[in-house]
Amino acid sequence: MNEGAHADVIEADVVIIGGGPAGCSAALALKGSGKKVLLVDKAVFPREKTCGDSIPAHALIGLENVSPGIYDSFLQKVQSVSFRSSALVFPNGSQIVFNWTLPGYIAERRIFDGFLLDRVIVTTDAQVITGLKVVDYQRVTDRQYVAISRGWKAWTHTSNLFSIIPGFSPAIFGCSR
């Protein structure tokens, strides 16, 4: 870790590493908790990622629980196609068809994930930093330090409020999630 004297330091109660759906959900859920939240993502949004682009209704219902109004906002802002059934199609032509009681949606993940991060920026007090990769992590007594890129670091003051590392290899940190 770079412990340079000139490092810019950000204090936070919770540091969220990764601004995908997991990290955004965590930031939205922490709204109103009184905790100072920092969310960091190495990518600049909107960013692409490998995905089938389907969004189950239950995912949106779950999001509605942590951020009331987000379901309607999704329907208004995110271009999508709704579906009521989907199928697994095998090379031999056989299929397994699933019929859903609630509609699911197909939307580009670049757009959907960008929408979620915008929701965090617009509706919460979380500080969001994109384009900076977390490169190291070290726990020191009752503090957790998170190094961010070169010369940057963030720390949490309490050990039970912690780094959330969605989509991130714990091996890089040398710690468990």
Ligand SMILES: Cc1cc2nc3c(=O)[nH]c(=O)nc-3n(C[C@H](O)[C@H](O)[C@H](O)COP(=O)(O)OP(=O)(O)OC[C@H]3O[C@@H](n4cnc5c(N)ncnc54)[C@H](O)[C@@H]3O)c2cc1C
């Ligand atoms: C082939 C495939 C098809 C899929 N199809 C579907 C589907 O149709 N429907 C569905 O619901 N799910 C689908 N999934 C699963 C879904 O995409 C993921 O489970 C979900 O999006 C993961 O969200 P996440 O927030 O955990 O991770 P991610 O969205 O991957 O977010 C992790 C974020 O962490 C950031 N990050 C990583 N390392 C660092 C670092 N060192 N410092 C800072 N930031 C960092 C990344 O830039 C990224 O933005 C599919 C997955 C795959 C692989």
